[in-house]
Amino acid sequence: MKTKTWTLTRRAALSLAAGAMALSAAATMPGGAAVAQDDPLKVGFVYVGPVGDHGWTYQHDKGRQAVVEKFGDAVKTTYVESVPEGADAERVINQLAQSGHDLIFTTSFGFMNPTVKVAKRYPDVMFEHATGYKRADNVSTYAGRFYEGRYPIGVMAGRLTESDTIGYIAPFPIPEVVRGINAFTKGLHSVNPDASVKIIYVNSWYDPGKEREAAETLVAQGADILVQHTDSAAPMQLAEEKGLIAFGQASDMSQFGPNAQATAIVDDWSDYYIDRVQAVMDGTWESQDTWGGLNSGMVQLSDFGPKVPEDVAKEATQIVKDIESGDLVIFEGPIKDNAGEVRIAEGEAASEEDLLSMDWYIEGIDAQLPKN
Template identity: 65%
Template structure:
């Protein structure tokens, strides 16, 4: 327990006894220390970059009332546990651990530091002092799947995937759902690179897909390498997590944007005023956690209008990316017409929808 945590309850009790007031716990005297752990470099222009944009938003919002720390390029596993442990042991009040593989290390450290608040991104295990949060990235992938379906001439879309976990599988399937809602003949080819950030592997995957006839690339990896290959080879591509148009101005259709700023500001404020509690948050387009970036000038106006309507329909609930009927690769009906896959099943998704060309790794 640090000095602030020890003194605050005492001072609050004295104030209440002296003035007859019940004052909430406050961090006004000392800056709240907020830590961030990133799996990739903040210069990846993808996942870790956007989380760091959220950290910077916290600093801008609260000024000298907060002190933030970040550690980048942290391997999932034992390295993550050491980093999280050090942040907790050095007086951080709130720690965001921002990769799926940080889940168990976060829980281990949280058990040792029950007074520290932890927030883990994309996981599913919680504790009294560990909240979880993620975004419905699949909503953005459904929108861009529709756009890809209108932009493709070969009817073959490429998808560069990181690891075969439900989050990534959902994104592939949502892309197909959007794609086939406007272009039933189109298919998606997938290459797995087994890395979140490896520009060399991502670039090679992009080349392999283009060699197989792909003319629109999507990705669930974090470097702009696929965009750069698309630019060189004269095909289209969609940015990951942030606007990547500077890397490929002739290829970059738009981007699926991750925006963590509002959530990070909210949880920091809750820590400041003593109202933080463990939550399970899954935000999407409606909440602003997921957005679609600016469309390139070369995207036809009717395609932009279609995407904008789909965005509004997802916000209103008129469109659900996983609305039935949905068949899997084998032709089995998985979702009946008029029904949608519930969140619990989406969180554990481990099968491909019809329209994916390839085998899901086991």
């Protein structure tokens, strides 16, 4: 099944040295073909993880490749991978701006302040920051409503679990992640109120070792389904090894779990990147904020796996359609937190501010939210 959505916040790093190597290497197009055109539009991408993470960064780089495929020699793209959030990011972003890039995409939440700082120095350069909230005349923001994809996979998990225990591997206790956990749990409990969600935070966006260790711990605690908001395929691989069910994150991970993957929440940045590059070429680029949902195409559900019965697939497909049409509003009251306090009143829906600042677990999650 290929449906549609668009995501928030990112990632943690490997080494600036590796990023610098990618910067010099990426002066050629994918496949090594050099750009051969007078004054092509120079477009830069800054990644928090490696392009081979098969998750968040992998999907952003597929978006970059779509730009190259669309515009050919009219663009020259550069990417820097595995850039740590913080001072190192500012240096990399500044280097791209200083070296004549016309448009720069910075693809992690922790790149927000560095992006804004550099943008002040280069008012003629356009910047696009993924998952942030700070904008300027030459800084746009964009993200996806990944939580919309997590509600239907919660319903699927509720139908597919036999142990009534779901393991959830999370990166950091930030609103994007908490929103996703709450949406998943809401979907889960809509069909299986007896199921429980066990959550382990690994304090990293991409760390295969930590992710696998967390997955093993959750399985030892009785989980027969694994869900992740982290970027490596390690949990999917473990599920495949143990004959369990798992849901992919950011990209279709079925190659790592052909039998295990039920579906994956896939981030698709290609159309957005192409549109924003076209806007710069046309001279129509303006600062804006984009937060797309299932009806936008920014995030999609991948094809259902072999362990998903037809009735469960049909139910999930209908739920996606209902979310796309607005017939199903995920965070519609009454909703209480897990301390019993009403957070969203009956007859009301969560505001954008409520969603973007969500720092509480919904009723039914038997855990305390760690302090970020």
